[in-house]
Amino acid sequence: MEKKQTPFATLTQVAAVAAIALSTASAALAWSDQTTNERDYNTVCEYIPEAQCAGAIRMDADMSGVDMTDASMTTMRLDRANLSRAKLERAILHMTNLVEADLSFANLTGAHMHAVNLQGANLMMANLSGVNLLDANLSGANLLGANLNGAILIEATLDNATWPDGRVCAAGSIGECR
Numbered sequence: 001m002e003k004k005q006t007p008f009a010t011l012t013q014v015a016a017v018a019a020i021a022l023s024t025a026s027a028a029l030a031w032s033d034q035t036t037n038e039r040d041y042n043t044v045c046e047y048i049p050e051a052q053c054a055g056a057i058r059m060d061a062d063m064s065g066v067d068m069t070d071a072s073m074t075t076m077r078l079d080r081a082n083l084s085r086a087k088l089e090r091a092i093l094h095m096t097n098l099v100e101a102d103l104s105f106a107n108l109t110g111a112h113m114h115a116v117n118l119q120g121a122n123l124m125m126a127n128l129s130g131v132n133l134l135d136a137n138l139s140g141a142n143l144l145g146a147n148l149n150g151a152i153l154i155e156a157t158l159d160n161a162t163w164p165d166g167r168v169c170a171a172g173s174i175g176e177c178r
Contacts (some may be wrong), residue, residue: 033038045076062103 025170045053047063053073059079067087074094078101086106093113098121107127123138125145132152139159146164160171169177 009109014054045051045056047066047068049067049069049071051073053068054072055075055076056073057077057113058081059077061078061081063078063086064082065085065087066083069087069089070090070173071088071091073091074095076093078097079097079099081101083097083098083106084102084104086103088106088108088111088136090110091108091112093111093116095115096113097117100116100122101112101118102122103118104122104124105126106123108131109127110130111128112132113136114132116133117137118141119137119139122142123146124142125146126143127147128143128148128151131148133156134152134154136153138161139157141158141161143144143164144157144162144166148164153175157170158175158177159168159171161173161177163169165178167177172178
């Protein structure tokens with residue numbers, strides 16, 4: 001015998017579908033350029049080792065000196081964030097936006113930074129040894145004194161970046177400072 005659906009069951013199902021749609025829309029909105037700090041839909045992000053912060057928005061955040069070793073920080077918005085002296089060894093930062101962020105003296109040894117946007121970022125004296133910067137945008141970034149030993153810079157955009165030795169990379173520098 002077939003069970004007949006009541007109006008309550010139908011209303012519950014509609015509410016569940018609406019909740020899923022809203023959560024999906026919120027996640028998409030969280031990555032849009034129109035998002036402000038007041039509209040941070042992903043607030044679950046602890047600044048601790050092995051943290052899970054994918055998609056979180058922390059523009060202008062003061063995260064100086066935090067230890068987020070082995071953290072997953074993919075697609076985060078960290079525009080203008082202060083990450084000076086942060087410990088980000090082996091952190092996963094794929095497609096994270098770090099425009100004009102301060103990463104001076106940060107330890108990013110072995111971090112995964114594929115397609116990261118570091119335009120205008122301060123990486124002075126940062127340890128970037130063994131970092132994967134494949135397809136990263138480092139246009140205008142300050143790398144003065146940074147350690148790039150073993151860093152992967154394939155297809156990385158380096159236009160007007162200040163290299164560790166003080167040279168300014170020419171426009172069109174891809175993968176190496178010219």
